[in-house]
Amino acid sequence: MNKIIDILGEEKLFDCMGCDIGSHKMTPPGGLIYEDDLYTVSQDPEIPIVGFMILGIKRHIKSINELSRDERIKLMDVLNLTIENMKKIGLCSEVMLLEEERSSHFHMWILPILPWMDKFDKNARNIDDIINYSYEIYNDEVKEELLNTIDKLKEKFKK
Numbered sequence: 001m002n003k004i005i006d007i008l009g010e011e012k013l014f015d016c017m018g019c020d021i022g023s024h025k026m027t028p029p030g031g032l033i034y035e036d037d038l039y040t041v042s043q044d045p046e047i048p049i050v051g052f053m054i055l056g057i058k059r060h061i062k063s064i065n066e067l068s069r070d071e072r073i074k075l076m077d078v079l080n081l082t083i084e085n086m087k088k089i090g091l092c093s094e095v096m097l098l099e100e101e102r103s104s105h106f107h108m109w110i111l112p113i114l115p116w117m118d119k120f121d122k123n124a125r126n127i128d129d130i131i132n133y134s135y136e137i138y139n140d141e142v143k144e145e146l147l148n149t150i151d152k153l154k155e156k157f158k159k
């Protein structure tokens with residue numbers, strides 16, 4: 001069993017975070033934003049960046065190479081829709097995509113490029129600095145904005 005304290009200060013236990021979110025055993029902060037038979041979209045539980053989305057597959061696979069063709073097509077549809085919705089609610093006008101095969105369960109990170117990231121050149125080379133800085137500026141106001149953003153995205157996905 002693994003354990004984290006999520007960005008809302010709640011203790012979460014899980015075996016595989018991707019599987020447990022996909023099977024509703026673990027609730028991500030603010031709940032699922034989008035769900036279909038294959039994928040979920042939710043806020044990253046550990047990194048307090050407003051609108052930092054995780055697009056996860058429900059099936060336990062490690063690599064994009066293990067996806068079927070249908071899953072690949074659906075992945076791109078969900079990815080596209082998520083980015084569109086992030087832009088439509090005015091969260092950001094650009095995103096950065098991250099995916100690491102060293103992770104045991106395939107997921108993609110969709111990072112909104114936010115104004116405060118200007119000082120890090122909005123560059124993937126500076127991702128550690130961006131993440132570390134997000135912890136420094138995290139407070140109740142940011143938490144509220146983060147939860148509001150989750151609600152706005154949920155609404156957008158319903159339309």
Ligand SMILES: [Zn+2]
Nearest residue numbers: 016019060105
């Ligand atoms: Zn898994």
